[in-house]
Amino acid sequence: MSGLFGTLNIGKSGLFSNQKVINTISHNIANAETPGYSRQRAELQTTRPYTNPSFNGSAEAGQVGTGVEVSQITRIRDTFLDYQVREELGIDGWYSGRDKFLSEIEGVFNEPSDTGLSSLISKFFGSWHELSKQSETSNARTVVVEQSKALTNELNHIYNKIGNVKKNAQDLIKQTVFDANKILDQIGQLNQGIIQVSVAKNNPNDLMDKRDLLLDELSSKFGITIDKKRFNGINVSTEGDTNAxxxxxxxxxxxxxxxxxxxxxxxxxxxxxxxxxxxxxxxxxxxxxxxxxxxxxxxxxxxxxxxxxxxxxxxxxxxxxxxxxxxxxxxxxxxxxxxxxxxxxxxxxxxxxxxxxxxxxxxTPSSGGLKGYMSVQQDVDKYVDQLNKLAKSIAYSVNAIHGQTDDAASDTCLFFVNKDNPTGAGEAEITAGNISINKEIMDNVMLIKTGKDGGGENDGTRAIEIAQLMDKLMEVQKITENTDRKSFIRDLCGGLLPPNDYGIQTINGKTSGMKVNNYFKDVVDALGVQTQQAKRVVQNQFIRLQSFEESRASVSGVLLDEEMANLVQYQHSYQANSKIIATVDELLDVVINGLKR
Incomplete structure (x- = not known):
């Protein structure tokens, strides 16, 4: 088409195209604060030109333009930055989960402090030292019982509290599984909707933004691999994670x-x-x-x-x-x-x-919140095992000296017992969760043996040997679930020495062992290092994530100043096209109505 009507159509195409561009700009401004929204851009292209025919078969002055059209509305997105953000979200989710629960375990241990387990161990052995000085009095014996109760109660308390930490981690695993499945269902529905829109040769930009936002959320729970398919579809799997x-x-x-x-x-x-x-x-x-x-x-x-x-x-x-x-x-x-x-x-x-x-x-993912919660459960089991080793070492060593035998079966008056034992007085399967003082001793403190059998009222030789257990080197770290008193004393403590000058047998000790208090301090130090590492990674991930998200926002985010500048530009273009239509209207009026005069 040529002539004034062709010019009219060109003005109309410019008017409509600029209107679509302004609509896109308006959509960007309206969603400037919408989470996950990607800036959209209307792509303009010339419409198919028109060739004026001539009598000699050649075009007059070449092809004539017919206007402009919007070829598509695309979203501005950088796939590489999406990949980087999701990788960092997985690591952040992993260590955020660890930091949350390791800090809670630190609070349970409450070390170092004057009321923590380390202090109670020192006070426990110190009470035996004081008892050796005044073994004839019931007051010193009562102090031993009370300090022992404080120690066993604290071991029971820490054991139960750490067990609660594990339950809390399992609750979060359950909730994460539930949320992850819901997210996957939503992504699946969006994926099918995107494919249907794309088959119709349209760009489902807003649907893809919603899908990408859900993929970001999913990647914080566990690592995912995304494969792009035709018609903007995707496959999501964990194939890239060899541990999954x-x-x-x-x-x-x-x-x-x-x-x-x-x-x-x-x-x-x-x-x-x-x-x-x-x-x-x-x-x-x-x-x-x-x-x-x-x-x-x-x-x-x-x-x-x-x-x-x-x-x-x-x-x-x-x-x-x-x-x-x-x-x-x-x-x-x-x-x-x-x-x-x-x-x-x-x-x-x-x-x-x-x-x-x-x-x-x-x-078993390699990253994400699930990885963090699962790894914390491993840590909890490790700390429970270490607490059990500590409880066994104290119970077995004290009972051995108190009963003057490494065989629990021949011990007539145990000091520490397993309160859950059906007989109510045995030390079998003793742990930090069930260690307690023999009820008979709590009811009658005079049953505490402070000296050698048949010794006088002032004989505190056995009490001093129990007090010195604090400095004995024992292979506490080698205790297992199957370790009983006999195997502990003979294999991990070097056995019982022959009676000393006071007629008391004591533990030999092993140079490859450690003191019970030092063993517990090593446990606390290891926990502190793990917690600091988790906090450090979380802080570093915050900075890294912020950097990547800022980079992604600079590409996909809406900058209001830029959008306003574009709005003014296309507003002027819209007005100019309107002026063209108005001018052609006047020219057509001259041609049509002016010929009547």
Whole structure:
């Protein structure tokens, strides 16, 4: 088309195109503070030109422009910066989780302080030293009992409080699993919507912004790998994480088969199977069997989501791994996946029950909040084990000197006992959680043995040897769950020495050992180093994340001054195109109405 009507159409195209640009600018300004919003830009291009025909077959003065159009509205996004931010979010989530719980454990230990466990250990042995000076008095004996009670109560308290820390970490794992599955479902829905819009040759910019915001949130929970597909679709998996135990070929999000994806389930209970004698049932290899309970998608609001797996054999190492992890892979319906990524069908039952041959694939990510909470559970188990070693070393060594024997079976008056022991007076399976003073001694402090058998009222020789246990070198670090008093004294303390000049046997000691107080201080120092490391990484990650997010904001963020400048520019362009239309209107009036005169 040529002539005035062609010019009119050019003005109209400019008017409409500038209006779309202004609409895009207005959308940017309106969403300047919207989280996850990416600045959008209307791409202008010339429309198809028109060639004026001529009698000799050649164009007159070449092609004639026909105006402008908006080819597409694109969002400004840097994929590399997105990758960097998500990598840093994973590390930040990992150490933020550790920092939260390690600081809580530090508060439980309350060291160094005048009321902490280290101080109570010193006061405990100090009370025995004072007793050796005035062994005939009940007052000094009462002080020993009270200091012993303070020590055992503090060990019990720390043991229980650290156990609560582990429960809190497990609660956060459960909540993270639930949230992660919800996010994955939302991403899957957005992914399908984006593909549908893109197939229609439109750009779903706002939908992609929402999807990217959810991907950022998901990456803070565990590491993810994102593969871009056609029509702006994506696949999301953990294939890049070699520690995630991702079943082969299964994605968290798929563009083609959106229902053929994996999800996470939370293991809520691992209960040992007990026989008629009350002892754990063992399999042919000697490993205990367990009934395991998990909830689909981590959703414990309904019993319909509960699934039970009966008679699963777990070695001690496998039990600890599952107990500290608590997350397993399932399909979208909540059925367990095996190591090949295949769905296992549950047998009939309400709730459904898997056969006893069921295998579970644990999810152990290398980063993210889940990694932080799982690693804290490992730390808690380690600190509980160290507390138990401390309790055993104190109980076994004091009982050995108090009873003058390394054999608990021949000890007629234990000082420290396991308060949960069915007999009420044994030291078997003593831990920091159940260590207590013999009730008979608490009821009658005169039962405390302070000297050699048959000694006089002022004989405090046995009390002084117990007091000196504080400085004895014992291999506390080598104590295990199966260590009893006999193996501890003979193998880890160098045995009992022959009676000294006062007729009292005492511990020999080993040069490769350590003092009980020093052992506990080493535990506290290691905790302090771990907490400082977590805090340092969190602080460094804050700076790194801030840097990357500022870089991403400089690319994708809305700068109001720039948008206002663009608005003024396209406003003038809109007005100029309006002027062209008005001018052509006047010219057409001259041509049409002027010919009548």
């Amino acid at each position: 135990n991702t079943p082969g070929g299964i994605n968290l999000i798929q563009d083609i088969n959106p229902d053929d994806v994996a999800r996470l389930a939370y293991v809520s209970n691992i209960e040992p199977v007990l026989g008629a004698d009350g002892k754990p049932v063992l399999d042919a290899a000697g490993d205990p069997t367990y009934n395991i309970e998990y909830y689909k998608n981590g959703d414990m609001t309904s019993n319909e989501n509960r699934v039970e797996i009966k008679n699963v054999s777990l070695s001690k190492e496998k039990f600890m791994e599952l107990d500290q992890c608590r997350v397993v892979w399932t399909d979208k319906e909540g059925n367990l996946l095996d190591s090949n990524g295949q769905t296992q069908d549950p047998t009939a039952g309400n709730p459904p029950t898997y056969p006893n041959t069921a295998s579970m694939v644990k999810f």
